[in-house]
Amino acid sequence: MSTVLTRFDDRADGRVATLTLNRPQARNAITVELARALHDGLAAAAETADVVVVRGAGGHFCAGGDFHEVSRLREQGPEALRPLFETFVGACELIATLPVPVVAVVEGYAMAGGFELLQSVDIAVVRDDAVLADNHANFGMIPGGGGSQRLPRIVGTPRALGHILLGDRLSGRDAVDWGLAWACAPAAELDALVERTVANLLGKDRDALARIKQLVRGGLHGTLTDGLAAELSSTLAHLGGERAGAGIDRFTGRTRS
Incomplete structure (x- = not known):
């Protein structure tokens, strides 16, 4: 089964591509395969879609890097880890170059790499009870998906350093207050918020x-x-x-x- 599913929705006012991170059993944790599928899915979707939506399967956005994958690759030496990080960073960087808006729909966990993916999109819409964090330091690790560079540019150095060093969790509402997300909504209203956001973009030139x-x-x-x-x-x-x-x-x- 594909680690990233793509669905196209043709509407009267345009075409929407929805990319779903599809490892629900692992809270959509990032593997080399998923990172590569995300990169390729984004590039392909932007060729024909007017808006691209990225979300996670199973009620979570993305829990970050897959620890089993990291452990397996680490046994082969540091260089064996390079494809995991380079491919994921490449997918995040690609978003900035695409000629269409990329919208993240965040619910459940958006931790570590998932939090870094959220920072890479054009518009983030979050559930108000979502759980977000750069929690690398809690596990003796450091950001590897761009968080040490993007977060200070988004929220400022003092807040970014405080968050990354302490690893405290944020709610979806906190993310909006910090300027990390555009808007939040309770679970029952999230899909309606996403639809309004997408419809608004489709109505633009x-x-x-x-x-x-x-x-x-x-x-x-x-x-x-x-x-x-x-x-x-x-x-x-x-x-x-x-x-x-x-x-x-x-x-x-x-x-x-």
Whole structure:
């Protein structure tokens, strides 16, 4: 059985791809196989879908790296572990380059690598009673999926260091308060929140969403001056296109002949 299941949902206003991490017996813990399937599934889904949703099977998002896999690979030496981490980090990094929004739906556990995957997506929607943490230090380990770099950029250095060093758990509501997630909802309302989020994205101009994502993601790696220049260039290119022109006409009430 595949460790990542992909389902496409064709709607009147666009196509949604749902990728489900599918190791429910292990709370969707990350193996080399799952990391590779996630990377390939994301890349394939983005070719035809307008929105990509990532969630976990069995009531949990992802419990992090599979300890049995780590133990097995560790016996072969440190280099044997490289494919596990490089493949998972590659999947997380890929999300930033995709031209479509990637939405994580988080319930149950999102620990260690699962917490790092949440940090990588464009929009995270969480159950208010979800359990999230970078708990590597609790097991004498260190983040290996990007958490030491992404978390400080999202929540600031003092809060990130405090969280990673102490390994305390966060709720879904805490994640929203910290700026780690966009919105949360109780279990009975989570699917409705996900649907509203996806429908909102499908109602937007695809090119505009892609350009916004590219500007925000790219701006994090350069200076403010470089980012502003990129924004101006992208804005002019976008406004010169037919789709932007149609949007402006709708706003102004103008009808083109």
